[in-house]
Amino acid sequence: MSQTDFPFSRSTIRYVAILLLTAFMGIASFIGVFELQNEREAGGRLFYAEQTQEMHRRFELLLESELQSYSLFASSLAIHPDLIQSLETQNPALAERFVYQTLEESKLHRPVENLWIHLIDSSLHSFYRSWSFKRGDDLSIVRPELSLLLENPTPLAQMSLGIFTLSLKHTHPIQKEGKLLGFLEVIAPLQETMLRFSQKHSIQSALLVNASLAAKVTQQPYSLISDQYALLYATDSRNLTLLEGLPLSLACQKNLSWEKEGVVFGASCLRDSFGAPLGYLVFFLDEKELGAKLEQNLAPLSRLIFVLTLASALLFLLFWGYARSARLEFRSIQNLYERLVEESRTDSLTRLPNRHAIRLEMQNQSYAHLLLLNIDSFRTLNDFYGSDVGDDLLIEFAKRLKMLEQKHTGLKAYRLHADEFALLSSESMEIKKLLTLTHRFMTQGPYRENRHRIEIMLSLSIGAAKASPQALEQADIALNLAKSSNDSYKLYAPELENHHKLRQHITLTKRLKEALREDRLIPYFQPIVNSKGHIQKYECLARIIESNGEVLSPYLFLQIAKKSKLYPKITQKMVQKSFKAFEKSDHDFSINLSFEDIAHTKTRDFILKSLQDYPKAKQVIFEIVETENIHNYKLLEDFIKEIKRFGARVAIDDFGSGYSNFLHLAKLRVDFIKIDGSLIQGLGQDSEVEIIVHSIVEICQRLGIQTIAEFIDNEPLSHKASEMGIDFQQGFYFYEPSHEIRH
Numbered sequence: 001m002s003q004t005d006f007p008f009s010r011s012t013i014r015y016v017a018i019l020l021l022t023a024f025m026g027i028a029s030f031i032g033v034f035e036l037q038n039e040r041e042a043g044g045r046l047f048y049a050e051q052t053q054e055m056h057r058r059f060e061l062l063l064e065s066e067l068q069s070y071s072l073f074a075s076s077l078a079i080h081p082d083l084i085q086s087l088e089t090q091n092p093a094l095a096e097r098f099v100y101q102t103l104e105e106s107k108l109h110r111p112v113e114n115l116w117i118h119l120i121d122s123s124l125h126s127f128y129r130s131w132s133f134k135r136g137d138d139l140s141i142v143r144p145e146l147s148l149l150l151e152n153p154t155p156l157a158q159m160s161l162g163i164f165t166l167s168l169k170h171t172h173p174i175q176k177e178g179k180l181l182g183f184l185e186v187i188a189p190l191q192e193t194m195l196r197f198s199q200k201h202s203i204q205s206a207l208l209v210n211a212s213l214a215a216k217v218t219q220q221p222y223s224l225i226s227d228q229y230a231l232l233y234a235t236d237s238r239n240l241t242l243l244e245g246l247p248l249s250l251a252c253q254k255n256l257s258w259e260k261e262g263v264v265f266g267a268s269c270l271r272d273s274f275g276a277p278l279g280y281l282v283f284f285l286d287e288k289e290l291g292a293k294l295e296q297n298l299a300p301l302s303r304l305i306f307v308l309t310l311a312s313a314l315l316f317l318l319f320w321g322y323a324r325s326a327r328l329e330f331r332s333i334q335n336l337y338e339r340l341v342e343e344s345r346t347d348s349l350t351r352l353p354n355r356h357a358i359r360l361e362m363q364n365q366s367y368a369h370l371l372l373l374n375i376d377s378f379r380t381l382n383d384f385y386g387s388d389v390g391d392d393l394l395i396e397f398a399k400r401l402k403m404l405e406q407k408h409t410g411l412k413a414y415r416l417h418a419d420e421f422a423l424l425s426s427e428s429m430e431i432k433k434l435l436t437l438t439h440r441f442m443t444q445g446p447y448r449e450n451r452h453r454i455e456i457m458l459s460l461s462i463g464a465a466k467a468s469p470q471a472l473e474q475a476d477i478a479l480n481l482a483k484s485s486n487d488s489y490k491l492y493a494p495e496l497e498n499h500h501k502l503r504q505h506i507t508l509t510k511r512l513k514e515a516l517r518e519d520r521l522i523p524y525f526q527p528i529v530n531s532k533g534h535i536q537k538y539e540c541l542a543r544i545i546e547s548n549g550e551v552l553s554p555y556l557f558l559q560i561a562k563k564s565k566l567y568p569k570i571t572q573k574m575v576q577k578s579f580k581a582f583e584k585s586d587h588d589f590s591i592n593l594s595f596e597d598i599a600h601t602k603t604r605d606f607i608l609k610s611l612q613d614y615p616k617a618k619q620v621i622f623e624i625v626e627t628e629n630i631h632n633y634k635l636l637e638d639f640i641k642e643i644k645r646f647g648a649r650v651a652i653d654d655f656g657s658g659y660s661n662f663l664h665l666a667k668l669r670v671d672f673i674k675i676d677g678s679l680i681q682g683l684g685q686d687s688e689v690e691i692i693v694h695s696i697v698e699i700c701q702r703l704g705i706q707t708i709a710e711f712i713d714n715e716p717l718s719h720k721a722s723e724m725g726i727d728f729q730q731g732f733y734f735y736e737p738s739h740e741i742r743h
């Protein structure tokens with residue numbers, strides 16, 4: 001063979017190898033497609049089972065949201081003066097006008113075509129029905145739940161089978177000054193919910209009841225699926241014949257799913273308020289349609305694999321020449337990534353591993369003890385000598401710590417932040433011996449700063465803790481106690497934590513008293529904007545300015561203030577300073593009050609006297625935090641009447657976080673509702689939260705109450721709140737709290 005033949009032979013071998021590799025890739029791809037087709041059926045059945053479970057979950061969530069929506073709707077109607085007057089005066093004509101107007105308005109706000117209202121007087125006789133003018137029926141026998149409600153008149157949400165169909169029903173007591181006048185029933189056919197379920201999720205359903213029960217109750221036409229079940233309503237008439245013989249009664253024990261003649265079914269049991277089965281909701285999915293979707297999903301994948309198989313040879317040939325350079329580039333990227341990872345775990349000044357590195361190491365639980373080392377009075381040294389000398393001292397300290405690590409096996413040094421370092425000990429050296437050794441080694445002899453020829457003796461405090469998930473926090477407690485007690489080191493023990501908390505409480509109480517004495521409690525102001533983004537009003541927020549200029553937020557000192565009985569002074573100072581801050585401003589402003597403020601006689605009298613002397617009392621809004629601790633609504637109601645006499649207004653803060661009661665809102669005559677931030681943050685992400693917020697806004701609009709959205713921190717959230725009709729917005733997206741009023 002000549003020399004010129006060798007390159008040709010090598011090229012031939014390479015060509016054959018590429019062909020074989022390409023053929024192998026093609027065969028593998030076709031086998032993959034074939035296997036995918038074989039596994040489709042098994043995977044499809046699993047998919048169908050998951051789909052039926054998802055149907056159950058979605059319908060239950062929708063049903064729960066519907067019941068809550070009708071509950072809020074009924075609550076808003078039950079306090080309406082016209083409704084109360086009609087029952088009190090036994091005037092069905094007045095009830096008829098009110099109900100007709102209410103039903104017409106409800107069609108504008110909620111997608112329900114058929115919504116019925118039924119009024120029942122306190123003797124359990126029918127008083128008015130929106131679907132007929134018949135009156136006087138005795139309901140005490142046919143509605144056993146009403147007899148129970150006479151004893152305990154509370155709202156009741158349930159399902160009910162009546163003369164029309166199976167419906168969602170919310171019964172709400174109507175009272176005046178503690179006297180029960182009767183009951184209001186808001187009734188909506190279940191098929192409305194089924195229809196929305198079909199439109200929203202493209203899942204068909206059918207409503208069935210026991211045939212004997214349907215014959216006794218409903219007057220609407222129905223069809224028998226079998227001798228056992230009657231069909232009241234279906235969103236799709238296809239596949240209904242397949243329901244015959246299905247074990248629907250088992251759905252009352254657990255959610256069911258099964259397959260019959262190519263259709264996948266799921267069934268849920270519907271019960272009344274006593275837990276007795278009323279009917280069954282059956283979902284069904286056409287297996288052929290789902291199979292077609294699976295086929296449709298698989299077809300592009302099969303074609304893609306085929307195209308990739310043909311293209312693989314061309315790609316292989318195209319990148320053959322670049323394989324070596326690509327490998328080198330990959331190694332370069334890998335090395336760069338490794339360096340970046342290393343840098344992210346290394347302190348840039350001392351080159352010791354940092355806080356991120358020690359947390360990763362502590363997750364392995366491969367150490368025995370953790371030591372936190374803090375250089376005493378380092379800030380003073382840094383201020384006196386300058387940051388350059390301070391940095392050099394930290395570098396020298398790190399070098400000495402590294403020497404200790406090298407001298408004793410099982411030690412690992414870290415820099416956490418500023419002048420705080422750490423040691424992890426993986427060997428079983430006795431902890432007190434380790435503490436003594438570390439302190440003596442790190443403080444023996446001066447630290448030399450060569451550029452400026454400075455020698456400094458450093459003192460050191462050490463906190464230690466045994467290995468545990470809370471080791472960092474425990475060692476920090478021990479370190480703080482060592483510094484406060486002028487000890488060289490402390491080892492964490494459980495009793496130290498109580499001592500530490502007590503010391504913190506005492507220290508913070510002292511700082512709080514000093515701040516009040518030195519007049520360092522000041523109001524910060526956060527703007528509240530209207531739908532156009534213009535500043536409409538301000539919320540006044542308490543802040544304490546420390547002697548070193550640090551700003552403390554209320555969550556750091558309010559609980560301590562309450563325990564140390566300084567809370568009334570804080571409220572009175574905030575009222576006094578907020579009033580003065582807005583003397584020359586035309587903006588409204590709100591001040592936060594708790595029920596403790598209102599119940600505190602001196603604070604309450606101070607607020608009323610301040611309002612009496614303030615020429616701009618009409619600009620004042622008091623925000624009362626919604627809480628279950630309001631145990632004296634009479635006192636609260638009297639206070640609100642007093643402040644409204646001066647023109648001040650009232651807002652309920654954090655509405656929706658706990659004890660939300662629209663009846664109390666109407667009685668208290670509040671002017672604003674601040675919807676809780678946890679609800680606002682769920683807008684655009686949780687459909688159930690949106691239903692709740694929409695209901696709150698709708699009822700507030702009916703009651704003439706303006707709404708405010710808190711915690712608006714981005715543009716999409718602001719846009720969503722505006723879409724829902726919320727009147728005002730507040731949050732960091734617009735403005736952060738500041739000690740200055742923006743004009």
